[in-house]
Amino acid sequence: MPLPSSRSMGALVRCTFAFVWIALSPAATAAELDPDLASRVDAIEAQARSNPDAAIDSLDPLLKTAPDQASRIAFLTLKGTSQASANKLDAADATAAALDALATPEAKAAALIVRGFAVRAHGDLTRALELANEAHDALPADADLRQRYRLQMIRGSLLFDLGRQADALAAYRDALAIAVRLRSKPRQFRAHDSIATLFIEAGELVRAADETTIASKLAASIDEPALLAQFWDTRSKLAQAQKDRPLELVAAQNALGFARQAGNPERIETMLINLGDTYLKAGRYRDALQITNEAIVIARRISDPHGLIVALANAGQAEIRLGLLEQGRKNVEEALDLAMRLDSHSMYAGLLAEYGEALEAAGDYKHAINAYHRERRASRALAEASRKGALLELDARYQSEKKQREIELLNRDNALKSAELQNRSLQQRVWLLAAGLMLTGLLAVGLLYRRVREANQKLAENNRMLKVRGERDALTGLFNRRYFQEAMHARSGNEGFAGGLILLDIDHFKRVNDTHGHAAGDAVITAVAQRLLDTMRDSDLVVRWGGEEFLIAVGAMPIEQFDRLAGRLLHAISSKPVRFGELSMNITISIGFASFPLPPAALPIDWERGINQVDMALYVAKAQGRNRACGIRSIDARTEAELDMIEGSFEDALRDGRVILAMIPGDSPGSA
Template sequence: MSRLQACLIVAALAWPVAGWPAANASMVAAPQAGTSRAGSNAPAADPLAAWRGLEKLDGAIALAELNDLASRWAAEGFDEPDVVLDRLEELQQGLAAAPSLAWARVVERTRGLVAARAGREAVAQEAAGRLSQMADRDPVAAADAAMVRAMLDDQLWRTESATGHALEADAAYARFCAGGVQRSNSCDHRGWWQVVRLLTLRADRQGNRLEAARLQQRANELAAQVNDDALLAWGLSAQAVLSHYLNDAEKSRREMAQAERHAKKDPTGRAMIRVLMNTAVLASARNDHAGSQPALEEAVRIARNVGSVRLEAQILGSLSDEFLRAGRAREALAAVERALPVMRRFNDRRNLPVMLHNGGLARIRLGQLAQGKADLEAALQLWEQANARARIEAALNESADALAAVGDVKAALEHFHRATRLREQIDNDTRDAVLGQLKERFRTEAGQRDLELAERENSLKTARLENQSLMQRVWMLASVALALAAGVLVVQLRRTRHANLQLRRSEALLKVQSERDPLTGLANRRHFREALAARQDDEGDGFVGGLILLDVDHFKRINDEHGHAVGDAVLVEVAQRLAACVRAGDVACRWGGEEFLLHTPALRGEALETLALRVLGEIGNRPFKLPDGREISVTMSMAYAGFPLPPHGTTLPWEQAVNLVDMGLYSAKAMGRDRAVGLNGTDATSTDALVRAADDFERARQDGRLTVKVTPRSAA
């Protein structure tokens, strides 16, 4: 049987059966040059009978063509899941009497994938269950089942579960589909490609771009094995983005050129859409926003031409980001309003909150405060359902900045406070793991040094136990040989003393390591809390001394425009400049992220103000040199206060003192950044009254309950 004859039979399978829409037959293109679309002038074929005949004639060719057909159905199902699911349901009914394992498996895999990507959980789980039941006769069915579950969990944003199923599927595909000779005649590398691509995205979201690049290369190799130009175009363009982030510009350009060549071979146009989307990502990563927007607009045009409303909605989401970045709020809102109904239709939980958040920011900039705030809250609720706390914190900070920019200081402060509380929760949840992470980092960086330290500690503990045993033996022999026993006792006492000294030194070293920020070398929040708590215990309930809280202005923009490596270099340089400003007895710490906190036990009043303004100028007056030789300007917002506050000497516990200065810092940011806000006094005569003023800082400042001095850096 020739391949041409096999293709004709498979084309017959694509012809409408039992009321399928006739238009769907047009999506089955001739698989080989010179082969016309079969079925357009022929009577409807019985798919089950055709498949049986195809199996008898040439099973390998038949299965390859069937997998190609299923791939086209899955592509159609991305935008029209109901049409494709109905089609596959009728196929299942036709197979009930005499099912073919290979046919049934391809049908279930396709049905599960279409349902998963549409968020139809019941249908996807049913298909995965049927695939699992086939695993005893075809082990690759178990891999397909795990693949379907991974795609469903990813669509519904169940990240950990999606990763677990993807790893399970990857291992199963590797057992039965890897190598030149497949152990199962049912292998189709497109399913394997799906799970490797999912793992690639997970690694990229975690910031591990080396691992993401390795996984994407694997995915590209799988696409090449089935000669799928669309998957190759998509994968190579994604690889080009990763290569850029890994500082290999030449490799990035080469991969993008290869992606474009493969995309031009895809007659559906969908591959070119993916390439254009990654072209926009690459342009944005290069800070070339003038190149990003045209690529996205061209992708929207192609998506409309091919009728992919879902891809169009995803592209509009990226366009709304570009419009917001360019200050074009009205166009950003228009893009969001076009995309939102589509995302709701497909239950796209990953992209829906992003669109609501972008729409809320756009509405606020356009003066539609009530609706903008409602959209922001709706986005936050969806992220809360997914427990995406880091994304919530970033969104709250973005919305706080937007609200402050339009003068809604009260709402801006509320969002800022929520972000601060959430950051506290995240810090509290991860505090127990900090020491373990530090040990792991030091083990990686110092390697043998830490290993030898641990071994010495174990040896010292063993020696201590041996010493105790020897001491008992010495006392037992004392009555027989007192002089000898006394000599041995002296030796053992010296050994014990030495061992205890070494152990104390090791414990002190570990304590110091656990109390230092590994990036900047400053004290970390844990050390700062313990130090202030100890001082408060010595001095009573009232905190005494000066506090200066600083925050790097627009730090997210520095990361976005220059990369996280530059962001880390900026934090290190800020720490060095702070350390140069403080005196003996002062404590400087990295409070969290881009925030730093200084405690000066002896400074208050004008002396504290002088130090604060010196720090403000030390950061902002000299440019920061980057590792590649470039220079950037960095400014800080700060707040400072000396406790107890004059004129009544009102005191606060140290935690509430830090919180009060934190409110001053946010006021500095809301007033335009690059300035210092000094809390010089209060009319509160009691701790409770001062706490109430801190809870509503802006109103307390306006009605005079708090005396504030604002000093821009230029006036310092």
């Protein structure tokens, strides 16, 4: 498994170093540090990039002799972020408390930075961003530019990890402008390197290359191993996106070499993992295993759970590919257990997908199907949690807007009442003037009524849009899982589900995201959705079930017609490539399908159980090589208990004939 992209929990390992460099800058206050003191702080900062423990030891005597509060804040900030970098999180919290005790706005901002870095090491990116934003708000307007640079880089890094690329780019650009004003080459390098990484993730490879060229010149002029290691790591990512495998390998090897020179074990661990992943992709499994085993030793020694997860998973995949199945499964299962204990659900799902592919390639179909089932359950849970979060966010925004409209209407109403009181007072003095004011009041009432009516119309429209958004997938426009569930519950009866279900999954979709970026992945999902709609009838229900998975519900039809429909769907997806910019991607799908109730017993089942059965058929199709449809012809179960036994051991039921399947192969990709 590669060190995951910035949107996943696994990004903590790769992105930590950019964050370390940011947070270890000298903590600036409203007044500039003395030049000699600033030079000393910068030297300790450079030391911390390679050896956080040594930096902490260097700071202790300086703290005892700090000449003023500005110096003390600078030293404590360096100490706290160094402690967090070395996974000494309790010590970092104590240092943040010492900063709070100084009771100044600058110290408060520095304490929030230290806490944000420690929280990020725990894996809570959202809370870390909240702390960074609080630090930004606490910082005085006349604070030193170095502190502002630090906060913009912290915010950019966290926004990037949380998938908010546009906001991250704006923060990085602000930080770069500050670094130029400070004439600080290390800070300029970090900003350009971060922007390059963002462009790589977004698929903007030309712009990424431009930023990398600038970063290369800066890193060479600084000639610091830690910075050069980071540069070559970013260059390896760019080469991977450009599909330049030889350069990717050379860059990853250079990154590891400079990391060893720097001597920071966390940095060495990261570069070992990245090089091991490069070897995996190149099919050099023995080299991958050797490098990754070294990363495992370091991860255990420095107590880095996220790095250990990725290293164990990569080692397990290499062992499985080498035929060491038992040891490989043991390592991957340990990685999965750690991911669940850390609540890294996206990492857990990604590991399972790669685990299944490795087992399938090794011919271990039994464990491969099991891994695919676990990955599907994890992906569904992740999609459901994401959907709920998005819906709650949308509803909160709607409620906020509604409340604001109500406040505006109340203010207008209060203004009208005040005007009416003034009118009554004036009426006692001058009747004609009062009449004029009353007329003005009536006009105001009419205008207010019209605006209230318009506001109500907008409110009704917002309610309608909220309902639509709750029923539709934002990317494809298809109905979503929530709508499908509500529709099926509405039509469910006591006789069980009657009709056909088709569950399909885009083959090797993760490779599209890893190779071409998430924007290309979105283009593939959108194209597949449109081709499904073009193939199906208006009366059929086509749903984006989650991620790269789609579900179709159709009416009852003869089995021969159902087989032809499955074949048409395979052909519709694979017959022409999906284009994205200059890319041309051949895409295939795997399908599981069945028409219910199933012979011979025609046992009534609900639609949820029907989906579970076509899901099992889907994974048989994937295990048999993908680009095919697997249809369930019959299930010999006359009771719920017998059906439970079959679903609990689907492979055994296939072997003894209790389940009969039909396999429909797909066309070669690109064949018309």
